[in-house]
Amino acid sequence: MFYRPEDGHGLPENPFNAIVTPRPIAWISTRGPDGSQNLAPYSFFNAVAYTPPQVMFATTGRKHDRDGTKDTLANIRNTGVFAVNVVEYAMREAMNLTSGTWDRDVDEAELAGIDRAECETIDCPRAAGAPATLECRLTQIVELPGPANQVAFGEVTGIHQRDDCLRNGRFDVTLYQPLTRLGYRDFARITEMFEMKRPGE
Template identity: 70%
Template sequence: MFYRPEDGHGLPHNPFGAIVAPRPIGWISTRGAQGDNLAPYSFFNAVAYVPPQVMFASTSAKDDRDGTKDSVAQIRETGVFCVNIVASAARDVMNASSGAHPAGVDEFEVSGALKAECETIDCPRVGDAPASLECKLTRIVELPGAANFLVLGEVTGVHMRDDCLREGRFDVETFRPLSRLGYRDYAVVENVFTLKRPGE
């Protein structure tokens, strides 16, 4: 099968998200004039080591947020955000925070996520996340299409849960990261192996 996206795929469901998978989930927390917010984004990744930088993309809008969603609106307002890593054990809490609530609703309260304060920025974080990355906004890029925004940030502080550190390494097997596949499908990282690059 081949299709051009502008012509449509002709399938019951869009395959694009299932093709680009698995994807890590950035559980983005923000604070703004209307309060605290927490929402998961599966268009998320790290993009640079020095200085450490991350990105996430928001691809839809709410009527009460001027062409975007709460996360992007509050990042525009404050210039900061926090990325929280999602453990498999937090899947239901993460999912509960994904609802399209009106602006001003605190998804920490709705979902039962544990709220803690960041150190380098005025922002909440998920207190029991395996890791949280405090970020300073570097830019928001408007992408083609309605309500498509790429948010880039520099990491200014890193929280790691002590039980996720083994022999000086951040060990994903201790918390089994949750990842997004296509449609309503998710996966848990459980089978970890090591490969050496040629010449190492």
């Protein structure tokens, strides 16, 4: 089957959502200038550079009570900082609960029973029990074609790693089973890994 996205696919659900998979999930926590706090998952997310370490995430919608975007990006625009919390399989239900389109005054972390702690390098809350958290300072926001499509880039200024996720001096994802987004309503967890050396190593 071949189709042009502009012409439609004729299927019950959009296959593009399931083709680029698995995608890591950024569970992003922010604080608004008024002190309100927000926690929401984004699966258009990845690391984009090593030195300095940098990440990106895209938001693709808007809320009725925000100016052309969602709570997360609105807070980041105002404060210039955000925290990316890694989602483990054990947190799947809490993460899913925070994905709802809640009003801007709803504290999703409180709603989902997630304990918070303060970040070290930025003025922002983080999910205290997450396997890892990346503290980020906004570097730029890029507007993409289409309504409300925007990408935020951030430089990582601090990294938290949960002690039980370290083995033999390495951050070991099999110790906590990262949750990944597949497509539609499908998710997966990573339970095993293997190592491959590049040619010449």
